[in-house]
Amino acid sequence: MDLLSDIWNKAKKLNRTIVLPETDDHRVLKAADLILKSRIANIVLIGNKENIEKTAGDAEADISKASISDPVSCPKTGRYIEIYMKKMKEHKREVSFNEAKKLIESDFPYFGAMMVADGDADGMVSGASHSTGHTIKAAIYSSGLKEGVATLSSFFVMLMPDKKFGSNGTLFFADCAVVPDPDASQLKDIALSTADSFRKLMGKHPKVAMLSFSTKGSGRAPSAQKAAKAAEMAQAADPELLIDGELQFDAALIPAIGKKKAPESRVAGRANVLIFPNLDAGNIGYKIAERLGGATAIGPIFQGCERPINDLSRGCSIEDIVNVTAITALQTI
16 A cells, blocks of 8 residues: 555645545545645635535535635636537537536536636546546546547556556556556557556656567467557557557466567566456456455556546545545656
8 A cells, every 4th residue: 555655645735635526425525625635735615605515514524624616606607618619619519507506516526627628627536426427528628638639548556466467566457447448549549548547656667568368479360460569559648658569367466477479579468457358348447456366456547638637436535536636646747
């Protein structure tokens, strides 16, 4: 858990402002209490002040140091409506003013995302009581994607009990939550985004393995060729990046097997970033590592957004909310 302490300490130094929009959830308000007491970030809560304070009282959460923004009375609501209508137009969808007004005033994750898009907050964490799809739409229809990035994706920080894997027991898994069946170009985007996320959070060089059932041509199925092609494309986009594929899981992680199956590889046996071929493999993989391997899974963390907006599992704990908030603060670097 040393990594979490490091992330918390880095977040404290940044003094960022993070929106927590789901103020009807006791876990969110208790997390806000802990975040504020720990000085991990400044917190903005969305909704009616009286309602939030009552819910916080019921949850025994101290939110006295949080800012509260009510979409119905906020002077910036009109500006946020304009942003939303403009973004929808960019996505070839016409939305009337009244439709936009109703959404921004009643859907707190959308309101929070507009705050982030307009620079009134540094990031947002949502998903405790909303689906991943809902948070993705709020992100896309507010600040949108970074310039040059075509794919919104996600990663998990996996803290392994066995420190010999990855970077002292830390691995990044992607994509485990967003893109169901990426093509080679999307896999390339996922690999580059996850490598960048690793650099920001870990302060170390990523070693990226594009995973497959095949290692370096041992299988000729289209899925294996897709992973190999994605590795080539990512390498062309970032020549300094240590990336290889396609590699089997054991060849990517275990030095003796990596040396045997891919002796020329600079990544095989030493990978700390694992890119799965599709969402089935990624989602199943992280849950096997968590449930059977005893790993701690932090995420999913979105990547590729212009501004940091992140998702939570609806089964998240208070600790999950705090940790994702700290990571969101670091994504602003």
